Amino acid sequence: MIDKYVISGINEIWYHLKKYKDRTDEWRADFYDVEEQLICSFEGDEETMERLQSDEETYAMVTEMVDIAINMLGVDFVL
DSSP states (O other): OEEEEEOSSHHHHHHHHHTTTTOOSOOEEEEEOTTOOEEEEEEOOHHHHHHTTSHHHHHHHHHHHHHHHHHTSOOOOOO
């Protein structure tokens, strides 16, 4: 299942991802800016699920992905 979220800040990504930390089924969450440009995606793989268990690791993971989107993909997203 793919869940899609339109967000206006990095804190919203963190908030939505925390809902997935106890899921055991396959999942994917796509995050878009208000102009519906894809910012980043997360899946329920082993590394992601492990990092979701800690608030600090979740925030670090989100920050890393948003940095990649901004720097490498050219996403114009205001944090």
